[in-house]
Amino acid sequence: MTHDWIAILDFGSQYTQLIARRVREQHVYSEILKFNTTAAELKLRKPKGIILSGGPASVLQPGSPSCDKALFEMGIPVLGICYGMQLMGRDLGGQVRPGKAREYGSARIEIVEEDTLFKGLPDEIDVWMSHGDQVEVLPPGFIALAKTHTCPIAAMANTERRLFGLQFHPEVVHTPQGIDILRHFIMDTCGCSGDWQMSQFIAESVKSIREKVGANHVLCGLSGGVDSSVVAALLHRAIGKQLHCVFVDNGVLRYQEAEQVEETFGKHFGIDLHVARSADLFLGRLAGVTDPEKKRKIIGTTFIDVFSAEARKFGEVKFLAQGTLYPDVIESSSPIGGPSATIKSHHNVGGLPKDLQFALIEPLRELFKDEVRLLGRELGLPSHIVDRQPFPGPGLAVRILGEVTKERVALLQQADLRMQEEIRKIPNYRDIWQAFVVLLPVQTVGVMGDERTYENVVAVRAVQSLDGMTADWFRLPYDTLDCIARRIINEVRGVNRVVYDISSKPPSTIEWE
Numbered sequence: 001m002t003h004d005w006i007a008i009l010d011f012g013s014q015y016t017q018l019i020a021r022r023v024r025e026q027h028v029y030s031e032i033l034k035f036n037t038t039a040a041e042l043k044l045r046k047p048k049g050i051i052l053s054g055g056p057a058s059v060l061q062p063g064s065p066s067c068d069k070a071l072f073e074m075g076i077p078v079l080g081i082c083y084g085m086q087l088m089g090r091d092l093g094g095q096v097r098p099g100k101a102r103e104y105g106s107a108r109i110e111i112v113e114e115d116t117l118f119k120g121l122p123d124e125i126d127v128w129m130s131h132g133d134q135v136e137v138l139p140p141g142f143i144a145l146a147k148t149h150t151c152p153i154a155a156m157a158n159t160e161r162r163l164f165g166l167q168f169h170p171e172v173v174h175t176p177q178g179i180d181i182l183r184h185f186i187m188d189t190c191g192c193s194g195d196w197q198m199s200q201f202i203a204e205s206v207k208s209i210r211e212k213v214g215a216n217h218v219l220c221g222l223s224g225g226v227d228s229s230v231v232a233a234l235l236h237r238a239i240g241k242q243l244h245c246v247f248v249d250n251g252v253l254r255y256q257e258a259e260q261v262e263e264t265f266g267k268h269f270g271i272d273l274h275v276a277r278s279a280d281l282f283l284g285r286l287a288g289v290t291d292p293e294k295k296r297k298i299i300g301t302t303f304i305d306v307f308s309a310e311a312r313k314f315g316e317v318k319f320l321a322q323g324t325l326y327p328d329v330i331e332s333s334s335p336i337g338g339p340s341a342t343i344k345s346h347h348n349v350g351g352l353p354k355d356l357q358f359a360l361i362e363p364l365r366e367l368f369k370d371e372v373r374l375l376g377r378e379l380g381l382p383s384h385i386v387d388r389q390p391f392p393g394p395g396l397a398v399r400i401l402g403e404v405t406k407e408r409v410a411l412l413q414q415a416d417l418r419m420q421e422e423i424r425k426i427p428n429y430r431d432i433w434q435a436f437v438v439l440l441p442v443q444t445v446g447v448m449g450d451e452r453t454y455e456n457v458v459a460v461r462a463v464q465s466l467d468g469m470t471a472d473w474f475r476l477p478y479d480t481l482d483c484i485a486r487r488i489i490n491e492v493r494g495v496n497r498v499v500y501d502i503s504s505k506p507p508s509t510i511e512w513e
């Protein structure tokens with residue numbers, strides 16, 4: 001690797017990828033490696049610094065993950081975060097104990113020694129804690145940099161050896177000055193130059209995809225959304241005609257979406273695109289089903305059936321490319337160890353039949369949505385694709401509460417189309433993460449002309465978000481809401497009431513199902 005980079009050793013924290021992202025935000029490349037990566041391996045690849053992530057285990061438990069102690073002797077700066085700090089404390093001769101008053105969530109630390117990490121920060125700052133264990137006795141040569149009333153060593157350093165530990169998480173937004181702390185480590189201590197660009201990510205991905213794929217062929221499920229489009233474009237750049245894309249028309253897409261995908265990828269980009277027209281199959285299997293998780297499962301398995309049938313037509317295809325992003329990875333499971341609570345069953349092709357054993361290629365696995373958009377732009381994808389709002393795998397089926405029928409899909413498509421047209425007119429349209437219409441299984445009384453009506457209610461949902469993991473409802477102008485409601489009620493037959501969803505995530509989710 002020719003440019004500066006930071007190695008992040010992953011001990012299983014759900015924030016590990018966030019650390020990687022924060023480093024990239026400083027225009028420094030970062031890579032997440034297994035916690036047990038050896039000092040010898042790292043020596044060959046010459047990172048400018050090493051970050052040890054947090055993790056759910058306790059360093060006091062026998063068998064908990066630990067790192068190669070030789071890392072601390074390499075002369076490369078090391079920053080231990082949370083579990084990483086405790087590991088450093090334990091392995092370098094200090095003492096760790098379980099916290100008496102377990103400090104979780106927001107805390108305020110007092111900075112007792114500025115050193116490099118806290119340079120220029122106020123005397124007290126808010127931070128985010130998430131671990132019970134603490135370093136109680138400093139390892140020899142270390143000093144305490146910060147404390148709280150229940151945690152006398154909230155940060156520590158051995159400036160001479162350039163080893164640092166933080167009890168809290170600088171990478172999360174709940175530590176507002178965390179980015180300054182990380183920057184001081186990456187730039188001032190490690191001496192990174194901060195000249196890394198997304199174009200280098202492309203060059204590196206293309207190289208590693210080519211190495212991995214060789215002369216084999218790759219299948220890619222293209223949905224027309226940002227993620228799979230970017231994956232397809234990236235793979236097309238890497239392996240050209242060895243890439244084959246399959247688009248499944250599942251009957252729960254947005255208005256004319258299938259046509260647009262064919263136009264853009266088939267005709268414009270010249271990608272080898274195969275369209276499976278399977279609307280009837282999906283809608284047939286969804287008939288009479290109202291439970292959200294059942295709908296998701298049916299769509300997931302039907303997708304796999306259709307996709308498998310298509311895949312078999314290609315003969316020997318060794319690889320399957322997927323647009324898995326970091327938020328998908330953590331919402332579906334935890335990075336190490338047992339699965340975390342499943343909030344919604346995400347769409348994936350982990351359940352492909354045995355005769356279709358693909359090796360996976362997931363080039364976006366470490367990226368967040370806004371980084372994927374940046375990557376897409378860099379790859380030359382048009383704005384109507386890269387700026388497209390996220391769309392769930394199960395499509396309109398999770399926006400039609402109750403039974404999904406052809407008629408209800410058509411109704412929702414028409415309502416959604418009108419909402420999209422109106423919303424694009426507002427000046428801060430790009431600040432909206434997602435805006436969509438939900439068809440409720442509720443009918444209300446209305447009056448049209450002199451006639452009583454008894455028709456459907458739709459809800460409009462618009463949210464602001466950075467990565468889909470948390471979201472706030474979007475303050476749409478009243479006039480826009482007014483136009484949306486009027487147009488939907490006047491132009492879409494079967495709707496006589498429009499409501500606006502003003503809940504945030506958490507505790508709600510973005511989609512209604």
Ligand code: XMP
Nearest residue numbers: 345346347390391392393394468509510511
């Ligand atoms: P929720 O509703 O969980 O959604 O707050 C978070 C983000 O994920 C999208 N979403 C999905 N995306 N497959 C996907 O590819 C799915 O099954 C799925 N479910 C929700 C949702 O639109 C939002 O952007």
